Amino acid sequence: MTGTPAANPDAAGIPPASTLPLWPAPYAHGPVNATVTVPGSKSLTNRYLVLAALADGPSRLRAPLHSRDSVLMVEALRRLGATVTEVPGDGDYGPDLEITPIDPAAPGSDTAIDCGLAGTVMRFVPPLAALRKGSTVFDGDPHARKRPMGTIIEALGALGLSVGTADGGPASSLPFTVNGTGEVRGGHLVIDASASSQFVSALLLVGARFTEGLHLEHVGKPVPSLDHINMTVAVLRGVGVQVDDSVPNHWRVSPGPIRAFDQRIEQDLSNAGPFLAAALATRGTVRIPNWPTETTQVGDLWRGILATMGATVTLADGTLTVTGGPEIKGADFDETSELAPTVAALCALASGPSRLTGIAHLRGHETDRLAALVAEITRLGGDAEETSDGLVIRPATLHAGVVHSYADHRMATAGAILGLAVEGVQVEDIATTSKTMPEFPQIWAAMLVQGQASEGAGN
Ligand SMILES: O=C(O)C1=C[C@@H](OP(=O)(O)O)[C@@H](O)[C@H](O)C1
Numbered sequence: 001m002t003g004t005p006a007a008n009p010d011a012a013g014i015p016p017a018s019t020l021p022l023w024p025a026p027y028a029h030g031p032v033n034a035t036v037t038v039p040g041s042k043s044l045t046n047r048y049l050v051l052a053a054l055a056d057g058p059s060r061l062r063a064p065l066h067s068r069d070s071v072l073m074v075e076a077l078r079r080l081g082a083t084v085t086e087v088p089g090d091g092d093y094g095p096d097l098e099i100t101p102i103d104p105a106a107p108g109s110d111t112a113i114d115c116g117l118a119g120t121v122m123r124f125v126p127p128l129a130a131l132r133k134g135s136t137v138f139d140g141d142p143h144a145r146k147r148p149m150g151t152i153i154e155a156l157g158a159l160g161l162s163v164g165t166a167d168g169g170p171a172s173s174l175p176f177t178v179n180g181t182g183e184v185r186g187g188h189l190v191i192d193a194s195a196s197s198q199f200v201s202a203l204l205l206v207g208a209r210f211t212e213g214l215h216l217e218h219v220g221k222p223v224p225s226l227d228h229i230n231m232t233v234a235v236l237r238g239v240g241v242q243v244d245d246s247v248p249n250h251w252r253v254s255p256g257p258i259r260a261f262d263q264r265i266e267q268d269l270s271n272a273g274p275f276l277a278a279a280l281a282t283r284g285t286v287r288i289p290n291w292p293t294e295t296t297q298v299g300d301l302w303r304g305i306l307a308t309m310g311a312t313v314t315l316a317d318g319t320l321t322v323t324g325g326p327e328i329k330g331a332d333f334d335e336t337s338e339l340a341p342t343v344a345a346l347c348a349l350a351s352g353p354s355r356l357t358g359i360a361h362l363r364g365h366e367t368d369r370l371a372a373l374v375a376e377i378t379r380l381g382g383d384a385e386e387t388s389d390g391l392v393i394r395p396a397t398l399h400a401g402v403v404h405s406y407a408d409h410r411m412a413t414a415g416a417i418l419g420l421a422v423e424g425v426q427v428e429d430i431a432t433t434s435k436t437m438p439e440f441p442q443i444w445a446a447m448l449v450q451g452q453a454s455e456g457a458g459n
């Protein structure tokens with residue numbers, strides 16, 4: 001397993017005196033001028049890994065992500081009986097993966113799975129475990145036990161599975177045990193997915209392997225991060241699964257085989273965000289080659305978000321180029337999903353006020369991100385406030401200080417962005433970026449040495 005074990009103080013309280021290492025965030029003495037590529041998409045890698053484990057033959061992932069979340073997924077699939085082998089590839093960030101699927105006829109055995117802090121592992125793998133014989137114990141990092149899981153546990157119960165705590169009692173969060181019987185009938189299933197889109201994705205990913213397929217219906221407050229569900233639907237259709245999503249809040253997955261595949265993984269456009277943000281924070285230019293012309297990744301929203309914040313954004317010959325303007329403009333953004341911590345860091349450097357809405361469910365992410373962002377921006381002298389479903393961030397002059405990362409990769413990268421423009425910022429536990437980008441400190445440093453003019457940057 002990769003990654004540094006990290007204490008995860010609750011954002012709502014004052015973080016305890018930390019023994020975690022402090023990373024002096026590089027301050028940009030001039031505009032950055034760099035070309036950057038980032039590792040593969042976490043969301044695509046972990047979806048294709050799950051589908052490869054269920055497919056009708058061996059599959060290959062080209063240029064996949066290799067990070068704590070993907071390693072946890074690979075290990076989980078191995079525990080359930082899949083074979084995953086690293087083979088040489090042409091990606092910049094590690095080997096390709098070949099996957100031999102789980103043999104549905106294999107005799108059952110009991111096993112345990114570590115979900116770490118990975119939402120994709122804790123939500124996507126339990127329905128997979130339901131399809132095999134044997135019991136599977138799921139657990140994760142201390143904060144993983146606080147992330148919303150009830151919907152998946154209840155859904156598996158409604159599908160006829162026995163799911164409970166180690167002593168057989170009812171479970172509503174990690175840890176819990178799924179007692180698989182080797183077959184799930186499926187059919188009509190009603191869930192409340194308002195706490196995470198991953199509940200919907202998790203069930204859709206396995207739905208074709210249910211005897212009767214799956215008609216999933218969401219009732220309750222709106223499902224967040226719909227883009228991630230659309231990604232799941234597109235990925236499923238790409239491997240031959242029929243999905244009808246023509247009625248809002250209903251998804252119908254036809255029973256049938258999942259076709260084995262050979263798939264190249266796009267780079268992670270959400271993780272490209274902090275590098276693109278560096279162009280705005282330093283009034284410089286960052287280019288990202290191989291930006292997909294068509295993608296289901298939410299990170300493609302950067303093009304609009306950064307333009308709204310005053311950057312010049314062009315996509316030409318497959319390269320996205322972002323050049324920061326004379327100032328970062330504050331703005332209002334709805335439903336920025338996993339991009340929100342990066343957006344919030346830019347808002348804290350902006351010349352006008354910003355309001356982020358539609359992100360109440362970030363309270364159930366790696367940490368309570370709304371509380372954590374307010375605490376850390378305020379700690380540096382910023383002006384940030386929580387609302388019922390987001391944040392208000394007003395202009396303020398920031399000063400040096402420590403940014404706590406709460407074992408949250410996106411809090412750590414938000415701290416790095418602030419440190420570009422504010423001299424003397426230290427980020428606690430930068431190694432927590434290994435959740436989705438173990439190479440973050442190296443790529444960040446390489447971006448900064450590529451070309452800095454002599455004029456100063458700062459807020
Ligand atoms: O399906 C996925 O790959 C993801 C869905 C989203 O989860 P939520 O709907 O819980 O926000 C997103 O925030 C997360 O980073 C990745």
Ligand SMILES: C=C(OP(=O)(O)O)C(=O)O
Binds near residue numbers: 120365410436
């Ligand atoms: C919310 C996130 O991750 P997870 O997949 O663990 O939910 C994230 O990466 O921003």
